[in-house]
Amino acid sequence: MSRTEPTQWGRTRLWSTQATIPTDAGQLWFKAPCPGLSAEGNITGFFNSIDEQRFAFPLNVNMETGWFLLPDYGDNLKTLPSPFPDLWALMLQDFGRAQMELVGRDDEVFDHGMPILDPAWIMTHLEQQLILHAALPADHPLHIPAETAEQLDQSFQPLHQDAALLHSAGIPLSLDHNDLHRGNVMLPLEEGDPLRFMDLADSYWAHPFGTLSVPVRWMCDEFSCEPDDERITKVIHTYLEQWSDYGTVDELSELVAPAIRLSGIAQHGVWLRILDDADEQDMRDYGNVPIDILKNLTQPLRPKQA
Known part of the structure; x- marks a missing residue:
């Protein structure tokens, strides 16, 4: 294999x-994740060994740096002319099936190298x-500040009930993508193939329903609606049908809001890992992000651009 043109830095x-x-031999895609997210390539390869159609190969x-190469898998779902509920339903249906495989x-x-957040102890982790x-x-x-930390700790009390409910429901841990949107999902290369899921840098091994957080925010933004909109509810039900071994759609629906609320803890963790090796300027620029995530954990779900 030989390079035919200069590397195109993105x-x-x-x-x-x-x-x-x-x-x-075709275009290759290179990614150098920051040190805190360096397990992405290794994790992606492991998931591909289990489900080669839904995950990249x-x-x-490079096990020292975490840098990795992927083949070109074509276009992602953002290249389609406009979003619509059935597209989101297909995307979450396929992702639910992938989660079940794992x-x-x-x-x-x-x-x-994948970090884990189990509802059994997630609140201890948050504390x-x-x-x-x-x-x-x-x-x-x-x-x-200590006073603010105490206030946040008090505001987190309802999350203890969420964690207890998720733990008692008996849904096994699986892949929480933690950044599942149309830009991270590739169109099938062959007719009849499933969608392929990319960019696992933010992923956690956690309650699987937490993965709905980002899709719901994106759908709210794209459809100009609230999270309880009928179109979003139907998409979520399609996803929950993949988990029918563990309950009816109505039963599983009771777990969605708690899982989404707790998913912010994973998002906070990602930012701490990103900032672990940040220089002073980057720390000043981005240090507020994980703090804001904590402050908004118990706030109503908002569109991604809110």
Whole structure:
């Protein structure tokens, strides 16, 4: 395999650098995740070994840096002319099936570097995160004053009930994509193939229904509606039908709102991992993001642009 043209450098952000590489065997896609998200290539390869149609196949993964190469999988769903509910339903149907394929792999995903958030202990984890923020020096961008931390801790009390409900329901842990939108889902290369899911950098092994958080926000934005809109409800029901081994759609629907509320804890964790190696300027620019996530954990779900 030989390069046919210069590397085309794309986005360079705090969390990753990306590029495309033209070769005589086709275009390759390169990603260099930040150190805190460096397990993405290894995790992607593991999931591909289980479900090769729904996950990408890394051609090479540097286990020291986390840099990896992928083949070009074509266009994503954002290239379609306009979003519509049936497209979201298909996307979440396929993702639910992928999650079901992965159930029971807890030890293996941990060995491949995937972080875990279990409803059984997620609130203890959240309390520890508050302590971490409060213990930082007062001039640190991630510092939360003790009084504010106490107020947040009090505001989190309803989340204890959410976690207890999710834990008692008996839904097994699986992949929470944590950034599942149309730009991270590829169109099938062959007729009859399922959709392929990309960009697992933010992913957690957690309650699977937490993965609905980002799609619901995107649908609210794209359809100019509230989360309880009938179109969104139908899409969610299509997703829940993939979990019929664990209850009826009505029974499982009771778990959706608690899972979405708790999903912010994973989003907070991603930002702490991103900022772990940030320089002073990036810390000043982005340090408010994980703090704002904590402050909004118990707030109503908002469109992605709100």
